[in-house]
Amino acid sequence: MQWQGTEAVRSGRFLSPLIRRWTPSVQSSQMPNTSDQPDDVLIVALAERDLGALATLYDRYGRLAYALAYRILGDGEAAEDVVHDAYISAWRGAASYRRERGNVRGWLMSIVHHRAVDVLRRKTTFRPAPLEAAAERASDDDTAEAATQRNAVAISGPFGSTSAMRSPRPSPSSRNALPIRST
Numbered sequence: 617m618q619w620q621g622t623e624a625v626r627s628g629r630f631l632s633p634l635i636r637r638w639t640p641s642v643q644s645s646q647m648p649n650t651s652d653q654p655d656d657v658l659i660v661a662l663a664e665r666d667l668g669a670l671a672t673l674y675d676r677y678g679r680l681a682y683a684l685a686y687r688i689l690g691d692g693e694a695a696e697d698v699v700h701d702a703y704i705s706a707w708r709g710a711a712s713y714r715r716e717r718g719n720v721r722g723w724l725m726s727i728v729h730h731r732a733v734d735v736l737r738r739k740t741t742f743r744p745a746p747l748e749a750a751a752e753r754a755s756d757d758d759t760a761e762a763a764t765q766r767n768a769v770a771i772s773g774p775f776g777s778t779s780a781m782r783s784p785r786p787s788p789s790s791r792n793a794l795p796i797r798s799t
Contacts, residue, residue, distance in 0.1 A: 651672050651675070653669075653672065655673070655676075655719065655720035655721065656715065656720065658672055658673055658720065659673075659710055659713050659720050659723075662706065662707065662710040663710035663711045663713070665707075670703065670706075670707055673703075673706070673720070673724065674703055676721075677721055677724050677725070678699065678703075680721075680725065681699045681702060681703075681724060681725065681728045682695055682696070682699050684725055684728050684729060684732070685698040685699055685702075685728050685731070685732045688729070688732040688733065688736060689732055689735060689736060694735055695732070697735075698728060698731045698732045698735055699728060701731050702724065702727040702728040702731050703724075705727050705731070706723075706724055706727055
């Protein structure tokens with residue numbers, strides 16, 4: 617099913633068919649109608665694995681969740697994946713919701729936000745430079761030599777050398793040594 621650029625993506629209804637496909641009993645007569653229930657009741661039902669509560673929470677906040685994920689990521693498909701993962705995480709972790717820490721909407725949006733930031737970090741993780749780029753850059757020895765020359769120019773001024781005021785530089789072999797104190 618391709619949803620990119622469709623009305624379902626723009627409206628945030630891309631997950632509803634998936635939820636309804638997973639939950640044939642949501643429309644059954646034995647399930648109570650959860651669409652008019654407050655969020656606190658829905659989260660308790662969600663903790664008890666009520667799929668109708670999940671569908672209702674998605675219908676209420678799915679569009680907002682998608683908008684938040686899209687704003688962070690700038691990619692519709694990635695935003696859909698984040699919302700899907702966030703609702704699955706809410707399904708699995710509904711028992712961890714604490715009313716005193718905030719409302720259900722804020723709890724769901726924080727899950728979406730954290731998932732979206734995780735995806736963004738994965739996209740922008742450190743990628744090592746190719747070896748060709750490293751060959752063009754100065755090595756540590758070249759950099760240390762250039763820094764020493766800059767210090768020598770900066771220290772000698774119009775009144776002559778002020779090297780007597782400088783603290784002595786440690787030798788290269790003693791730079792890595794750590795003193796050990798005995799107590």
